Amino acid sequence: MKAFVAVLLAAGSAAAQGTKPVKIGVLADEQGFASDIGGIGATLAAKMAVEDFGGSVLGRPIEVVSADMQNKPDVASNIVRQWFDVDGVDMVTDIPVSSVALAVQSVAREKKKVLMISAATTTELTNAQCSPYTIHWADDTNALSVGTTKAVVESGGKSWFFITADFAFGTAMEKAATEAIKQAGGTVVGGVKHPIGTSDFGSYLLSAQGSGAKVVALANVGSDTITAIKQAAEFGLPAGGQTLVGYIVFITDVHSLGLDLAKGLYVTESFYWDQNDQTRAWSKRFLDRHGKMPSKEQANTYLATLHWLKAVKEAGTTDSEPVTAKMKAMPTDYFGRPGSVRKDGRVLYDLTLYQVKGKAESKGSWDYYTAIRSIPAAEAFLPLEKSACPFVKG
Structure with a gap:
């Protein structure tokens, strides 16, 4: 009789497990400086991946939850602890701002949970502070x-002169770029750091202007980059012969700036909606639902969720x-491009x-x-032999 009851309890437990949803958490900036490049659009991208996958896995429905982490490491850490310990979230994705991503990665490593980071860019995520449960989809600072x-x-x-966001991403970007500049035969004559969410870049731009540097590099992101470019025009930096370089410029930034201000900017991208037939088809679906073309952060959130x-x-x-081992063994599909x-x-x-077009070149x-x-990936990403990741070295 006891054995029969035990079988019934086991069957009931299995049935309950079968209907328990698989949960994906999208940790986003929904109201701050990075909300336009990720935000609710990143959550939509994750939901589109779930829909395209079929809505269920292992006989269980897939649920997407989201939260605004306010670009604060402590807020983000508390959210993911709640997700992992109480809410049954299995994987977390998006995660902008490098300091936030590093804090969340520490929690996820402790809890042995997967992060699919599609926004933060610091190489530290797969370097000295790496985790065996992190997959880094965003194109990184290197x-x-x-x-x-x-x-x-x-x-x-x-x-070169740097105007750098004063957090982990900005510091890492400036360091990597400085090494690349020196290797290419250039020099860095100075730089300043600014807090995220800066509304007045006047003093920073005056320092850049006074430096005499031919290139003013913006090692920042989102609304900070947009504001800096707009105010640089007002202060006459481009008119005075200084070139602006935005290291992390998203298509939504260019859209906000307009081609008059953005013309000539160099932009390095992993994703552009008009790359091929697959990117055009997916981007059209995203545009129909979101009202804007997807940024690379949103596209990476879609791809990361689908791969997981x-x-x-x-x-x-x-x-x-076992899931992380499978992800590292499986090839990736970057909208038809292998990785x-x-x-x-x-x-990889x-x-x-x-290069950003002028109005005369743009067809719409x-x-x-x-x-x-x-x-090429081999040229872009830090070689594995230079990694300080403990579990790779071990």
Whole structure:
């Protein structure tokens, strides 16, 4: 009799487990400086991945939850602890702002939970502070510094001044770019740091103007980049012969600026809606639902979510270790372009250097980029042999 009751309880437990949803958490900036490039659009991208996958996995429905982490590491950490410990979230994606991503990664490593980081860019996520449960989809600070810097130095931009966001991403970007500038034969004559969400770049731009540098590099993102470019025009930096370089410029930034201000900017992108038939088809669906073309952050959130779901299906479980192993063994599909996941969690794919068109060249809304050259993954991303990731070295 006891054995019969035990069988009934086990069957009931299995049935309950079968209907328990698989949960994906989108940790986004929904109201701050990065809300336009990710925000509710990132949540939509994750939901589209779930829909395209079929809405269920392992016989369980898939649920997407989201939260605004306010760009604060402590707020973000508290959210993911609640998600992991109480709400049954299996994987977290998006995660803009490098300091936030590093804090969340620490929690996820402790809880042995998967992060699919599609927004934050610091190389530390797969370097000294790496986690065996993190897959880094966003093009990182090393990748973004390579193509743009080399092209600008070779075109005569030998002297540089940095206006850098004062958080982990900005510092990492400036460091990587400085090394690339020196290797290409250029020099860095100075730089300033600013807090995120800055509304007045006047003093920073005056310092850049006074430096005499030929190139003013913006190692910031989102509304900070947009504001800096607008105010640089007001202060006459481009008119005075200084070139502006935005290391992380999204298509939504260009859309907000307009081609009069953005014309000539060099932009390194992993994703552009007009790259091929697959990007055009998916982007049209996204545009119809969101009202804007997708940024690379939103596209990466879609791809990261889809790759995780495929690995869950292949592994037959949502447990982090077998799923992560499957993700690293499986090839990635970057809208028809092949890629891979390295053992440190770095996703490898080719990037493209673009230049922003002028109005006369553009054929219509969102037709903003001219491809300059491809940047192979081997050239863009930090080589594995230079990694300080403990579990890779061990």
